[in-house]
Amino acid sequence: MIPVNTPLLDGNEKAYLAECIETGWISSEGPFVKRFEGEFAHAVGRQHAIACANGSGALDIAVAAAGIGPGDEVVMPTFTIISPAASVVRAGGTPVLVDCSSETWNMDVAQIERRITPATKAILVVHIYGLPVDMTGVLEIARRHNLVVIEDAAEMHGQYVHDRPCGSFGLISTFSFYPNKHVTCGEGGMVVTDDEVIAEKCRGYRNLCFQAKRRFVHEELGWNYRMTNMQAAVGLAQLEKLESHVIRKRQIGERYLNRLEGTPGIVLPPTEAEYAKSIFWVFGLLVEEGHPLSSGDVMKALGERKIGTRPFFYPMHQQPVFQKQGLFLNESYPVAETLSERGFYVPSGLGLTDSQIDEVADALKQIMASV
Structure with missing residues (x-):
């Protein structure tokens, strides 16, 4: 796993x-x-x-x-x-x-x-x-x-x-x-x-x-x-090791980017803005709009290969607990809804090895090419 x-x-x-x-x-x-x-x-x-x-x-x-x-x-x-x-x-x-902005996800x-x-x-x-x-x-x-x-x-x-x-x-x-x-x-x-x-x-x-x-x-x-x-x-x-941890997280992000570039059906995460470069706290991905596989399908297929994933955040305006309180009724935020529906992230913890990154990337490419 x-x-x-x-x-x-x-x-x-x-x-x-x-x-x-x-x-x-x-x-x-x-x-x-x-x-x-x-x-x-x-x-x-x-x-x-x-x-x-x-x-x-x-x-x-x-x-x-x-x-x-x-x-x-x-x-x-x-x-x-x-x-x-x-x-x-x-x-x-x-x-x-x-x-949120589609360019930064913030x-x-x-x-x-x-x-x-x-x-x-x-x-x-x-x-x-x-x-x-x-x-x-x-x-x-x-x-x-x-x-x-x-x-x-x-x-x-x-x-x-x-x-x-x-x-x-x-x-x-x-x-x-x-x-x-x-x-x-x-x-x-x-x-x-x-x-x-x-x-x-x-x-x-x-x-x-x-x-x-x-x-x-x-x-x-x-x-x-x-x-x-x-x-x-x-x-x-x-x-005491924060600086080296940041370096490693960026290495993980860059390796994923290099391995997954050009993968059909996958949108890679934003990597920089005018004021900052990504720290890749997690390595998030989007399934392209119109692709036969949903993000749930991809996560399930990765899980069958013993690769952990997590879905993206679920927007606050769609949370049942808040709707029951009368909050955010009839509100719509299309970028957040798209990210939540199509987004997920793959293993990216500091203990992840390069060979594991390659295994995840290869599995993802195989899954996306299977349809």
Whole structure:
């Protein structure tokens, strides 16, 4: 079996975990948490980093710290994982959607301004798959309309927009450390900001809003979203190898591109924009419109060859859970719908070997030529 993701854990992970066990510091009180936070903040050019249990928790914290609540609208992409929209809805806010660009698969910045109303409080950016959002345009729109920018950089460890790292834009940015990310703790997340007041709010929301002088007296509701010392130990070891991980991911992407170029029925992923080159977090593909095989057919055929795949995100405006709440009724976003219907991604984890890449590419070419 070639899994859709194989993490690479060949640095100091074992040594740092052994230190946690030997010292007994396994909870969120351990020293690796602060070390990881400090090194991560430096890596993404932020003043403050707040480690937490997972990327979805980071979004919950960020949305709360930004003051999103009932009556507030948040402009965001429809083509994304559900977590950002879920955080807004749980806070009482209303997601207002924009379609994505067919050239980058990211939210179409040109559509943002027309979705702004007097109730708009924030723009929630989600960088998708390999290329980031054009943050220059987003920040200019936010400045003109006095809006908060929340940046979900979960998939963009080590990526840049021009010469600025993803995660350094807007009021708050968030990351995920799920196993398929360039930096993984197994599970984990991070909130980063340059605002000291916001950072302190985030620390409180992460830790049940305990108070320093009256621990069990609560003025606000928070979450138990703490990161353990063991997670942070693995994350720190991973962060030490981020540069080499980015290089390897781009090598994987380039090898796939070379092997699959010209394959009938397959559309290769976007590789660059004016402001960035793809980091190939995943290697996504589209089945050409009108091809006899659907993306589901191709994924099934690859699965029969013991090759893992995943479908593309399902758009927020089509999510049953949101439609049941009366959200996004009769809304249509054709680019996102096309990507979701025709898109999938193949194995592209850091542990993937060149021979496995070639095996996947050969299998895909055979499948597409079989009809």
